[in-house]
Amino acid sequence: MWRALKIAWRIAWGIIELAVVLYVLGTIKDRSTGIVVSVLGLIYATIRVLSLNLGHAFVLLGHGLEQRFYDLERHLDPQTQRSAPDPAFGRFYTDASINWAFIALVYLICLLNVFSRL
Numbered sequence: 498m499w500r501a502l503k504i505a506w507r508i509a510w511g512i513i514e515l516a517v518v519l520y521v522l523g524t525i526k527d528r529s530t531g532i533v534v535s536v537l538g539l540i541y542a543t544i545r546v547l548s549l550n551l552g553h554a555f556v557l558l559g560h561g562l563e564q565r566f567y568d569l570e571r572h573l574d575p576q577t578q579r580s581a582p583d584p585a586f587g588r589f590y591t592d593a594s595i596n597w598a599f600i601a602l603v604y605l606i607c608l609l610n611v612f613s614r615l
Contacts, residue, residue: 511599531614538607556589
């Protein structure tokens with residue numbers, strides 16, 4: 498239940514974020530101000546993508562270290578059975594996919610706004 502609530506919250510937050518971006522870019526009438534705000538939106542989305550990619554790198558690092566520790570433990574004791582994989586790995590991809598989708602939409606909106614004002 499909490500997992501579904503968290504996913505629903507991520508989707509709702511992404512929709513709110515998109516609504517704010519659309520509202521702000523829609524109310525700007527000046528050409529140069531619209532371009533500057535759109536470029537700032539692109540910078541914001543780039544920073545968010547970089548943070549998500551850094552989180553992805555850490556998840557992969559943790560998964561790789563878990564595998565290496567298992568290999569080491571198996572060399573010390575051949576009877577060792579591998580424990581169940583951590584479900585956080587799959588949860589990360591679900592959360593990140595939702596975030597990546599909304600960030601991609603922010604990118605597209607900002608790019609469309611920049612090129613329509615040039």
